[in-house]
Amino acid sequence: MLQRVVDWLDERLDLDDVRHFVGEKSVPVHVHKLWYYLGGVTLFLLGVQLATGILLLLYYRPSAEQAYESVQFIVTTVQFGWLVRNIHAWSANLLIATAFAHLFSVFLLKAYRKPRELTWVTGVVLLFLMLAFGFSGYLLPWNELSFFATKVGTSIAGALPLVGGFMLRLLRGGDDVTGATLSRFYGMHVAILPAVTTLFVGIHLLLVQRQGMSVPPSIERKLKPGDELPQMKFFPNYVLRDVVLWYVALALLAALAAFYPWELGQKADPFAPVPAGIRPEWYFLAMFQVLKLLPSHIFGIEGELVGVIGFSLAGLVLLLVPFLDRQTARGEPGRIFTVLAAIALVFMVAFTVYGYIAALQAGAAP
Amino acid sequence: MGRSDAARLGVADPGRRNFLDLVLQIGFVSTAVAIVYPVWRYLIPPKMAEPASAASVIAGNLAGLKPNSGVIFKFGSKPGLLVRTPEGDVRAFSAVCTHLSCTVQYKADTSEIWCACHNGVYDLGGNVVSGPPPRPLEEFKVNLRGEPGQEEIVVSRG
Numbered sequence: 001m002l003q004r005v006v007d008w009l010d011e012r013l014d015l016d017d018v019r020h021f022v023g024e025k026s027v028p029v030h031v032h033k034l035w036y037y038l039g040g041v042t043l044f045l046l047g048v049q050l051a052t053g054i055l056l057l058l059y060y061r062p063s064a065e066q067a068y069e070s071v072q073f074i075v076t077t078v079q080f081g082w083l084v085r086n087i088h089a090w091s092a093n094l095l096i097a098t099a100f101a102h103l104f105s106v107f108l109l110k111a112y113r114k115p116r117e118l119t120w121v122t123g124v125v126l127l128f129l130m131l132a133f134g135f136s137g138y139l140l141p142w143n144e145l146s147f148f149a150t151k152v153g154t155s156i157a158g159a160l161p162l163v164g165g166f167m168l169r170l171l172r173g174g175d176d177v178t179g180a181t182l183s184r185f186y187g188m189h190v191a192i193l194p195a196v197t198t199l200f201v202g203i204h205l206l207l208v209q210r211q212g213m214s215v216p217p218s219i220e221r222k223l224k225p226g227d228e229l230p231q232m233k234f235f236p237n238y239v240l241r242d243v244v245l246w247y248v249a250l251a252l253l254a255a256l257a258a259f260y261p262w263e264l265g266q267k268a269d270p271f272a273p274v275p276a277g278i279r280p281e282w283y284f285l286a287m288f289q290v291l292k293l294l295p296s297h298i299f300g301i302e303g304e305l306v307g308v309i310g311f312s313l314a315g316l317v318l319l320l321v322p323f324l325d326r327q328t329a330r331g332e333p334g335r336i337f338t339v340l341a342a343i344a345l346v347f348m349v350a351f352t353v354y355g356y357i358a359a360l361q362a363g364a365a366p
Numbered sequence: 367m368g369r370s371d372a373a374r375l376g377v378a379d380p381g382r383r384n385f386l387d388l389v390l391q392i393g394f395v396s397t398a399v400a401i402v403y404p405v406w407r408y409l410i411p412p413k414m415a416e417p418a419s420a421a422s423v424i425a426g427n428l429a430g431l432k433p434n435s436g437v438i439f440k441f442g443s444k445p446g447l448l449v450r451t452p453e454g455d456v457r458a459f460s461a462v463c464t465h466l467s468c469t470v471q472y473k474a475d476t477s478e479i480w481c482a483c484h485n486g487v488y489d490l491g492g493n494v495v496s497g498p499p500p501r502p503l504e505e506f507k508v509n510l511r512g513e514p515g516q517e518e519i520v521v522s523r524g
Binding site for chain 2: 152159170273277
């Protein structure tokens with residue numbers, strides 16, 4: 001039966017190209033091949049987000065009066081609502097974690113070098129998009145923490161020189177964080193960001209398919225002339241290994257959702273002071289802690305402005321890594337960028353841990 | 367091919383071709399502007415008129431505010447902070463931290479105003495003591511109105 005359907009399609013569409021492509025596609029096998037799986041698992045988690053996000057849309061109500069109550073309704077009354085919401089929240093966090101791991105592995109294995117510069121650039125754009133998803137989605141339950149996180153986050157955009165005031169009003173839909181902000185974030189989270197992300201994921205995957213997997217320069221250098229790396233067939237050998245990891249991720253999500261439900265917290269109250277020990281999601285914690293430590297003025301410039309400009313520059317450098325790393329481009333071992341990546345990693349981990357400890361202490365103090 | 371043929375086919379007349387290209391380009395650009403401009407304006411939220419109540423509000427009554435305590439009140443659409451110093455003075459500030467606009471609170475143990483977001487600390491005059499805030503809190507004018515023992519606290523912009 002299935003064969004008849006395939007034949008029917010083949011007669012009309014000529015599937016030879018596809019068959020040939022799938023049959024020929026292979027993945028190089030070497031000591032660092034484990035890192036190839038991180039992109040796939042990130043894509044899987046994105047699929048989980050899409051599916052659970054669509055389900056949440058059926059009950060969620062994007063207004064300041066009803067958002068909190070509707071999420072409460074989802075997790076307390078709707079059958080398996082708790083599961084869908086918790087998987088959405090946990091998968092978002094795992095997704096950011098795997099995206100970061102994917103980024104650092106690609107960085108350290110220098111997979112961004114020619115000809116894969118554009119794959120890197122689209123990947124970094126996707127990471128920024130994931131952070132925007134995280135930031136906009138965080139507000140949607142309209143609880144106390146998310147309300148103030150949004151105040152701070154949008155104020156950071158407001159601290160930008162020249163365009164700050166405009167950006168602030170554009171993001172908030174007014175001068176303050178209100179129901180208008182919730183409507184905007186909702187629109188971003190469920191329509192604009194998914195559309196842009198689909199486009200970039202499409203380009204990213206197309207490039208990966210066209211160019212195949214990058215072999216790290218350290219492996220390439222060890223190859224004798226004429227030698228070739230052993231290859232693994234993409235289908236079915238590699239795909240089935242991918243699926244194993246996807247099952248692991250799914251099991252982890254189910255366990256986290258069941259045993260560590262995501263808190264809903266208190267409903268946002270614009271006229272309540274900020275609760276002590278407030279902190280953002282872990283992936284913004286390092287930035288948050290830096291902002292906390294910056295003095296009010298640095299060389300006569302407001303501290304937050306220095307911070308915002310610093311973060312923007314760091315983002316720009318990250319985006320342009322393939323064009324800045326001349327060593328790797330010349331085929332030498334790119335030690336400078338390896339060291340930079342290590343410093344960035346240590347800095348982020350250290351400030352994240354520091355942020356956690358500081359928030360715990362502040363929360364414990366009366 | 368004669369001159370008249372070329373002219374009829376419109377291939378050898380660069381002036382005419384350039385003109386048509388230009389018209390086409392102007393057409394596309396105008397279409398783009400006609401779409402992008404309204405969308406752009408649509409994205410910018412309309413300016414709300416400042417609510418009249420923000421000029422002055424009754425923030426509470428004196429009897430309800432113990433010395434060495436503070437309370438948030440609504441000042442128009444923004445939160446304000448009403449503080450009673452340990453000495454019994456009543457002061458009012460904007461409760462919006464000048465750093466990244468979190469809502470500040472009164473800390474009774476140190477008699478200071480504190481922002482929990484990034485650990486900014488202000489004294490009871492609204493001046494920055496420590497932490498990242500770049501400017502002092504905006505201070506409002508406080509008037510007491512009514513019979514002794516039942517005074518209302520009226521806060522207005524200074």
